[in-house]
Structure formats: structure tokens, C-alpha cells
Amino acid sequence: GENVEQHPSTLSVQEGDSAVIKCTYSDSASNYFPWYKQELGKRPQLIIDIRSNVGEKKDQRIAVTLNKTAKHFSLHITETQPEDSAVYFCAAISNFGNEKLTFGTGTRLTIIP
Amino acid sequence: KAGVTQTPRYLIKTRGQQVTLSCSPISGHRSVSWYQQTPGQGLQFLFEYFSETQRNKGNFPGRFSGRQFSNSRSEMNVSTLELGDSALYLCASSRNPGISDTQYFGPGTRLTVL
Numbered sequence: 001g002e003n004v005e006q007h008p009s010t011l012s013v014q015e016g017d018s019a020v021i022k023c024t025y026s027d028s029a030s031n032y033f034p035w036y037k038q039e040l041g042k043r044p045q046l047i048i049d050i051r052s053n054v055g056e057k058k059d060q061r062i063a064v065t066l067n068k069t070a071k072h073f074s075l076h077i078t079e080t081q082p083e084d085s086a087v088y089f090c091a092a093i094s095n096f097g098n099e100k101l102t103f104g105t106g107t108r109l110t111i112i113p
Numbered sequence: 114k115a116g117v118t119q120t121p122r123y124l125i126k127t128r129g130q131q132v133t134l135s136c137s138p139i140s141g142h143r144s145v146s147w148y149q150q151t152p153g154q155g156l157q158f159l160f161e162y163f164s165e166t167q168r169n170k171g172n173f174p175g176r177f178s179g180r181q182f183s184n185s186r187s188e189m190n191v192s193t194l195e196l197g198d199s200a201l202y203l204c205a206s207s208r209n210p211g212i213s214d215t216q217y218f219g220p221g222t223r224l225t226v227l
Contacts, residue, residue: 099211103156
């Protein structure tokens with residue numbers, strides 16, 4: 001089955017700097033890659049997603065890039081703000097075979113004011 | 114539009130008991146997935162239901178079961194509770210299963226097994 005690895009597990013960046021979180025996946029059939037943000041005590045919320053037919057997607061300060069050949073995708077947050085502090089999860093799913101969403105282990109991002 | 118709701122929000126049980134958790138999806142969503150979230154294992158997929166049928170199942174023992182009703186509401190049941198079952202149980206709904214639509218999470222039910 002699918003295996004998603006996420007790095008780093010913790011990340012601290014100065015407010016205003018950029019943060020990058022990377023994920024790799026094992027199933028080459030995976031073709032949908034969402035990113036979720038989970039603040040302390042709250043539910044995971046989708047912040048951005050990308051499908052395999054595009055290499056990059058951007059939404060204001062957040063962008064995701066996908067390299068299908070290397071089987072990795074990354075989340076980029078620019079001009080970080082204190083409210084970006086949270087745990088971020090990447091995930092992957094394939095629409096072939098077992099269509100279950102497999103999550104990475106999460107990255108705890110801390111923005112230092 | 115109301116979001117995904119889960120009841121109860123908190124639950125305390127003792128070993129050996131059983132528990133039933135409930136999830137009401139967003140109106141119009143027919144697919145419901147369940148996840149277990151623990152500090153050590155992260156988000157682990159339990160199962161997915163669509164049109165009252167289980168479509169996928171994760172690697173959990175048979176003590177974990179679920180069902181979906183005709184109105185798309187779903188329940189999951191854990192029998193013979195163990196200490197290791199203490200976790201946040203999240204459900205997520207989408208219009209359709211698989212990659213067709215985004216999953217939206219509920220607030221979760223925090224289960225503590227003593």
C-alpha cells in the first residue's frame with residue numbers, strides 16, 4: 001500500500017521567513033495530494049491540494065509543488081505569521097485500487113515572533 | 114452549510130467496554146471516512162463508507178467496525194476496549210469517495226480508556 005513520509009517533524013522559523021515541508025510517497029498511482037493544517041485542539045482543515053496533472057499550485061502565501069517522477073511534493077509558506085503555527089499533514093491518495101487517504105506523520109511548525 | 118458533526122465530543126470508558134461514536138456528514142456528502150489520531154501513530158485510516166457500503170478498510174482489528182445509514186450518517190463501534198484505543202477519532206465527509214472530492218473533517222471524539 002501507499003506509504004507517505006514527511007519531513008521535518010518539527011520546524012521553527014522566524015516570523016516573516018519562509019517555511020518548507022516535504023513529503024515523499026511510494027505509490028506511483030497516487031494522483032491527489034492534499035495538505036491539512038491542524039491547530040491545537042482543532043480539526044484538520046484543508047489548506048491546499050494538488051492533482052497529478054499540475055506541477056504547482058499557489059494560493060496567496062501558500063504553494064504546493066509536485067514532482068511525480070521523484071514522487072515527492074512540498075508545501076511552501078511565505079511571509080510566515082504567528083497564526084501559521086500548527087501541525088501540518090500531507091496526504092496522498094490514488095483512484096486506482098485501494099482509494100484511501102494516507103497521511104504523513106505531521107510537521108509541527110512554530111513561528112517565532 | 115453546517116459542517117461535519119461528531120458526537121459525543123468526549124468519552125471516558127474502561128477496558129473491556131464497548132463504545133459507539135456518531136458522525137453526521139455535510140449535507141449532500143455521501144462518503145464518510147473514519148480516522149484514529151494518536152500522538153505516536155498520527156492519522157490512521159480506519160474505514161470508509163459510501164452508499165451504506167464499506168468501500169475500504171485500514172489495518173485495524175475486527176473490534177473496530179462501522180456502518181452507514183441511508184441518510185449518510187455513520188457510526189463506528191469499538192468493542193472490548195483496550196488502553197491503546199485511547200485516541201481522537203475523526204470522521205471526514207466528501208461528496209463522493211476516492212479522489213473525486215475533498216474530505217472535510219469533523220471536530221473529533223476524544224476517547225479515553227481507563
